[in-house]
Amino acid sequence: MTEQNPRQTYKFAFVMITSLFFMWGFVHNLDPILIPHLRKSFSLTVLQSALVDSAVFIAYFVMALPAGLLIRKAGYQNAMLCGLALFAAGALLFIPAADTQRYVYFLGALFVIACGLTVLETAANPYITLLGRPERATQRLNLAQSFNGLAVTLAPIAGARLILVDGASDAQLQAMSDSARQAVLAAEAASVKGPYLAIALVIMAIAAVFFFLKLPAVGAAHLPHAAPAKGAIMRALRRAPIRRAVIAQFFYVGAQVCVFSFFILYAGKAAGVSQVAAADYLGWGCGSAFVAGRFAGTCLMKYIAPARLLLAYALASAALCAVAMFSSGMASLAAVIGIAFFMSIMFPTIFSLGIGNAGADTAMGSSLIIMAIVGGAVLPLLFGFISDATHNLQYGYAAPLLCFLVVAWFARAVLREAQPAAAATSPGSIAHV
Template sequence: MTLPTARRSRFAFTMLTSLFFLWGFVHNLDPILIPHLRRSFSLTVLQAALVDSAVYIAYFVMALPAGLLIRRAGYRCTIIAGLGLFGIGSLLFLPAADTHRYTVFLAALFIIACGLTLLETAANPYAALLGRPERATQRLNLAQSFNGLAAAIAPIVGARLILVQGPTDQQLQAMTASARQAALAAEAASVKGPYLVLGLVIFAIAIVFWFIRLPEPERKGGEPGADGAAASASTAIGLAWAHAPIRRAVIAQFFYVGAQVCVFSFFILFAASAAGLSHIAAADYLGWGCGVAFVAGRFAGTCAMKYVAPARLLLGYALICALLSVVTMFASGMACVAAVIGIVFFMSIMFPTIFSLGIQGAGANTEMGSSLIIMAIVGGALLPLAFGFVSDITHSIQLAYVVPLACFLVVAWFARTALARERNAAPVSPLTNGALKRV
């Protein structure tokens, strides 16, 4: 079959880009939900941290089923299924607020994250597919740039829509138990409007994907998935894991996502401790500083890849992030905050670049390889625990940046191996298993 027309490819890429923005937006509402739900339900810090756990565990649970779904039903159907779960989870915030049950909120977040897992497992390799093979990594970074844009917008918008001004802690203490419960329930209800709108937007986009025609990678008869015959899940996983670039990308992505969550999730506590900022001022630096740095880094990195090999750029950026982590550990005042914002700028290209380099040349292993790399997002649930442990035993949140430092060195190792592979082989397409067909 012939390749899709340039116009249809651009439209498909535009639709995919909207998905990158949407899942970036909902992910970056989580730092707003954590303090909001902690107050509304009088939670401990550990209980409030279950918000992140519910999200990142879903990636670990759903990534392999997502890869199998792609192999059986294709990218388009997987994207529609992911949008469906995303929308259902968003609408579940309404009964969660009405019943004022924290477990329902966690269930809603888990369902949203299951949908996001399907979307990310499908959209990342699909974005790499739509266009010239030699520009695959640059194209994926461009799509991921809109994920970074959402990281800048979501905290600012979410704080104004969700963090309503309720009674002070002193006023709550003076209330009767029933009045206090009613006041906290009213605060929790502030999530209903934003998540209702989000859910409706998601379903509208799912309808668009239902009716548009997208190209799918055509499988050859001898490959898994041809003529409805798919290899067993264990065989597919084993074949994907045996592909060295995928295996290294899984390791690198585990540590990168862990570093990213450490930097973003603990930023407000870090800025308050190291630079003496109020929580409100620290939140502004998180949105306008880290958020803007993240999206700027994505766009700048995408442009830089026109002139610098992606693996070489990744290696340089990882080493810079490691150096800035050392600065963060031992500097003081606003220099620390500036160093962290610098880390955010340079780490912005890491997720899509690791992903694209990992599946490069994977052929029939692309779908399961994508699933394994998405599973590695579970690093965002585990490595922040190490960050918190180091902070507790050293009584210094700055010294805890030894954890991101180690993570960035792992990313540098991955980039070095990818660069060595590029020197020994000509660039190939992330998907080399045939032409495209219409579905």
Template sequence: MITTLFFMWGFVHNLDPILIPHLRKSFSLTVLQSALVDSAVFIAYFVMALPAGLLIRKAGYKNAMLAGLALFATGALLFIPAADTQRYVFFLGALFIIACGLTVLETAANPYITLLGRPEHATRRLNLAQSFNGLAATLAPIAGARAILVGGTSDAELQTMSDGARQAVLAAEAASVKGPYLLVALVIMAIALVFYFLKLPATTAAAHNAPASGAILRALRRAPIRRAVIAQFFYVGAQVCVFSFFILYASKAAGISQIKAADYLGWGCGAAFVVGRFAGTWLMKYIAPARLLLAYALASVALSALAMFASGAASLAAVIGIAFFMSIMFPTIFSLGIGNAGADTEMGSSLIVMSIVGGAVLPLMFGAISDITHNLQFGYAAPLLCFLVIAWFARAALREARQPAVITSTGSIETCLN
């Protein structure tokens, strides 16, 4: 059931790349303005992450998940009045409320998965659960494109219409989001009902009674958490840049239609992402997670540089390759960050989830670079920078793993740095 949550938030996140070109046309937006879709989503992570951590400490994991599901369903239902009023800001507000729910779910579900089993397998366990998030990345663009983008009027046809006819057509196209998001809301409400009656296993982390005062500073004193907050900020920014702008990127670099680009996003990037997650989970049986993360980050740096200058099939192959190599990054950074965090697990989780706000910041950089250079491909300078930061995090985690461990007075295992 916890893995079901990973799939659902992955599914709704991966509808955003469909919304961006759709709303961009409906409201005549620039690339930078369309990036506000991502900003509305990921600013919610910054706003809600710490309250979510406090909610877990006070009410427990199960009640926090129920609260997250309630916000998720509410935001999805708000797409109906947003489409009826034809206001871009209302769409952004609905996305913000959905993301508030996702923040609570991710803050609870990510650490909860790591606690349901042997500590030495926590990273592999989280990668396995996150693999179903990757499966959603495959299915959402394919289903979303056919529900939202199919039947749209081309830009050339719009130019030949009168102002009144053009506005009517764009209003009808904007309204096409109502059905998909209503269906998402109904599914989420059904999942919430199951969770209400479900008895979840208790965990030692949920029973911590450490005072909330000073919890943030106490968690940030742990070097792995500090580094994970930085790395996750840049990783999520990179992922959002790659996925959210893929349809626009593929249309420009490879000269294909938006529907065809959405298929490449699902069957190409999405499939590569989920295969990468399962493959990475298996490889971690033989390769240390931090070492594998370092190799994947460096490969992503090289492919980002290729995406900036390649064209045709090579440009698509480069971005699909990035999707494969960045697949393990979120769960691996998360697990390495909160590993052996003890009483700081919940607050460390909140801080790392809070850093997902990078998804609101880096796409704006991507959009600004694209608008200034008049070349969408040059926007890949933003994810290239992000992957360099992740390589730094992985290298630091490898160095720390070589240091001797000690048992602290609280009974947790920590690394003794020279």
């Protein structure tokens, strides 16, 4: 019996982990479909509909540290299996949520899904960075995240046709009796059952593969149990790259959620398009731009330092947010599609730059950066508050504009720290190789 080629083992492991990136990207990008769907079903304001994002991203805050401890105790693979189990359970909870037709139950189901995603992301992101040569870690993570970006394209297109059913208009609903209105809304609420049942079945199939799969072990210095638990959080936060990455990731995820989650509402207000047409713009437009940005960024990082590229992309995104606030028609949609392109590399690049050379603090640093995803629960509320207060949803783009400026600050800080290191290794200087 011949021993399996280590390269082939690494490649298959990379493929399987990448499938997780696609699946959590897919379910996350059904949220922009759920927001207008639930907003209509429960007559919500923009701020109230933002609770969909809050339910999802609060889970990241609650579960990130327990996920890190789980990795520490059980290892990356067992943690991923636990994450997949929670993911499938949350998807199945959409069936009773639709049957009871209670908004809080939908939020609960989303919270359980997000708990599973937190565990998956806390394990999969650092595992990908460690699955190969360290100098290629940022490119490797961006490549895996590119398939997350592919889900950004496909989820809104599929979700709009399966969830945004052609129901009664708001005016028609107001004219109905209470019993007739309730029957119509119940039928619309039931449209989520099929898609989320299918997601649960796919996740259970992936979990079965992971149960029998033997993932390659990473270097001993980076194993999650290599550092004692006591004081691990403060020790990780004493590392400036991790501390700054936590801040930057908080604001970046908030920006991404604002841009994607409110796109369908934004497109209707700024460009006057229907919800299904807006979902197509979200998928084919923003989703394709996001994927293209990821692949383009991965290629450009061969020639441009990741931090320098991140700085340029963050400033471009901030400028396009200003355009989105004050333009109308197709120009407004083009601006938001442009934001999707430029923000595409931000999550994996911030993550990789944050935990680079973290050694025994890699697992806890990963947990803290994943914990910062709670920004996706906070910043959409600011977006909704600004939109409701000004009676103009476009002005809500002031929130992501601020976020991208924080990401630019992070990138600039990384570049400043890199300058002394570059000077130390320049010709004529003494350096350790």
